[in-house]
Amino acid sequence: MSRELDTAVKAAKAAGEITLRKFGELSSLEIVQKEFKDFVTEVDKACEAAISSLITTAFPDDSMLCEEGTIAEGESGRTWIVDPLDGTLNFIHSFPVFSISIALRDTGGDILCGVVYQPVLRELFTAEKGGGAFLNGSPINVSSRCDRESFLIATGLPFKEYHYLDSYVAMLKEVIHDSAGIRRAGSAAIDLAYTACGRFDGFWEYKLYPWDFAAGILLVREAGGTVTDFEGRTDVFLKQSIIAGNATTHPMLLEKALKHFCPEHPLQP
Structure with a gap:
């Protein structure tokens, strides 16, 4: 150490x-x-x-x-x-x-x-x-689950800003459909730590602060997971929106984030 x-x-x-x-x-x-x-x-x-x-x-x-x-x-x-x-x-x-x-x-x-x-x-x-x-x-390592019917996904809910609420709810509906359950613990640092150790299969949240995620993103990456922003960029400090997960859940969550939050993005089909 x-x-x-x-x-x-x-x-x-x-x-x-x-x-x-x-x-x-x-x-x-x-x-x-x-x-x-x-x-x-x-x-x-x-x-x-x-x-x-x-x-x-x-x-x-x-x-x-x-x-x-x-x-x-x-x-x-x-x-x-x-x-x-x-x-x-x-x-x-x-x-x-x-x-x-x-x-x-x-x-x-x-x-x-x-x-x-x-x-x-x-x-x-x-x-x-x-x-x-x-x-x-x-x-610790991120989970190896690849069956959407077994995924436990973490997120954070909008509580101060509501201009993106419709986009959030639309994405939430799709994630609910493609997972076994959703959890909202109320601490993004814990959400990321739990993703790193495989308790959660993935995590997403829109508009966090650096102190919410700085330690957690390193945990996930060092545990073999992927962390990007909602546009797929690895420098999450630019937009401060987080998607974290394993080889299956990260792409799944990124696809939904692009669809509902970044509809004009070039990666959006």
Whole structure:
């Protein structure tokens, strides 16, 4: 394990302990609405402070981009991308599905290492570029399922922006038809981690933020899966829409995304 990944693991676990101490104990005074249907808690802020402190101490020349506003401008060209509590609404409602996501992106835009930690289950997903993906130290791989009647597919639902709702619902109807079931966990980082270890056969979501997916896309790729945006591009940071899956589910989801979100795209039949 590299020094970078070791630091990310320590930071994720430190944040995880903060969440567990407060899980189910939040008061209304500890919850703030940032904007329409988007909330932050004192736990988000405490987790971000713990993570940023550990990382900036270990790598003072690196930059940081965190969901709750912590920004550090380093000189190395590398950037740590952090979601201190992915699934805040779940956490507020004591729904035990939330995670901590930490990734390191290099000067060329590649993700060097990533961690997704699910504190309630003590599940630690880790990956380094070229080194494979792991769950609690054991290697993981994307699923090998190729029968659409067996697919379990994850997604996220529109909750703030509705201009693409019709396209989303149209795609959802087709995915329901071509799968055994759909799940909406409320944490994109967990969705991607579960895709990496084969619990989900694929995942799609329109309009995420870098801290939602940075660590997860490395997990899926290092686990043998494919991740692109809705137009099939591998640089998902450009459009921030994600399709992830195995050799069967990724093409299936991409075809539907092109049809419903990018009807004028040259790859659209």
